[in-house]
Amino acid sequence: APTIQAYDVQFVNVSTAAIFTQNDFKFNDIVSITLGARYTEPRMKQRNAAWIYNQNFEHAAALTGPGQQFQCLTGPFAIGPDYQLSRAACAVTQSAKFSGTSYLASLNLQFTPEILTYFRIARGFKGGALQFRSPNPPAVKPEIAEDYEIGFKGDFFDRRLRTNLAIFQTNFSEQQLSTIVFLPNTNVRTTVL
Numbered sequence: 001a002p003t004i005q006a007y008d009v010q011f012v013n014v015s016t017a018a019i020f021t022q023n024d025f026k027f028n029d030i031v032s033i034t035l036g037a038r039y040t041e042p043r044m045k046q047r048n049a050a051w052i053y054n055q056n057f058e059h060a061a062a063l064t065g066p067g068q069q070f071q072c073l074t075g076p077f078a079i080g081p082d083y084q085l086s087r088a089a090c091a092v093t094q095s096a097k098f099s100g101t102s103y104l105a106s107l108n109l110q111f112t113p114e115i116l117t118y119f120r121i122a123r124g125f126k127g128g129a130l131q132f133r134s135p136n137p138p139a140v141k142p143e144i145a146e147d148y149e150i151g152f153k154g155d156f157f158d159r160r161l162r163t164n165l166a167i168f169q170t171n172f173s174e175q176q177l178s179t180i181v182f183l184p185n186t187n188v189r190t191t192v193l
Contacts, residue, residue, distance in 0.1 A: 008087055009048040016042040016127070022104075034106040041099045042127035049090035050074045096139040100125030114155040122147040129176065141174040 022036035050073040072078045072090035084090065104122035111117065126143040149168035155161070 008050075008091075009046070010091060012044070012046045012048075014042065014044045016040060020102075030110055032108045032110065034104065034108065036104045038102045038125075039099070040102065040125055040127065041097070043095070043097045044127075044130055045093070045095040046130050047091055047093045048074075049087055049092065051084075051087055051090045094130050094139070096128060096130055098127040098142050100127070100142050100144070114159075116153045118149075118151050118153075120147070120149040120151070122149075126176065140176055143176045144173045146171045 018038060018040045020036070020038035022034065024032060024034050026032040051070040052073065070084045070087045070090055071082075072084055075090040075092045077084055077089050102123055102125045104120065106118050106120040109117045124145040124147070126145075128142045129140040131137050131140070147168060147170045149166055151166035151168075152163065153165075154163045156163070
């Protein structure tokens with residue numbers, strides 16, 4: 001094939017700081033609540049590049065030899081048809097920082113030692129992301145999930161029968177999904193939406 005599309009990941013650095021707490025408060029033999037919260041701050045940085053590697057570039061021999069020409073798909077030389085001497089010319093550095101809070105609150109009703117009913121609300125936070133194989137698009141936004149749940153747990157017949165029943169609903173915003181994108185030159189790449 002006269003051209004080959006390729007990419008290069010030079011480094012990826014991800015660090016996360018978090019602080020969290022979860023506590024149970026019992027008011028009497030029946031009623032208790034559980035409260036929890038977590039603050040999360042992920043940071044990420046990456047440097048990568050994408051290019052078209054032209055094996056049959058007509059002026060290759062006059063520069064650095066056959067097969068040494070890179071048409072940048074990323075970086076400062078991505079605009080225009082000019083070929084670069086090195087794939088390093090196609091590199092681009094990206095960084096992103098996110099922050100978010102997760103929490104849960106649960107009202108627990110322990111009617112007997114064997115029977116528990118609870119009502120729970122929770123919120124989950126998942127930090128955003130940088131596109132690993134596609135450095136041009138902006139960072140993916142954080143994902144938020146909100147969960148509502150009503151549940152019943154019980155032991156019956158001298159613990160011969162145990163039940164765990166729950167009804168719940170989860171609502172997502174900015175849900176992160178990986179998808180395969182088919183490019184015009186028959187290559188494929190995985191992208192987070």
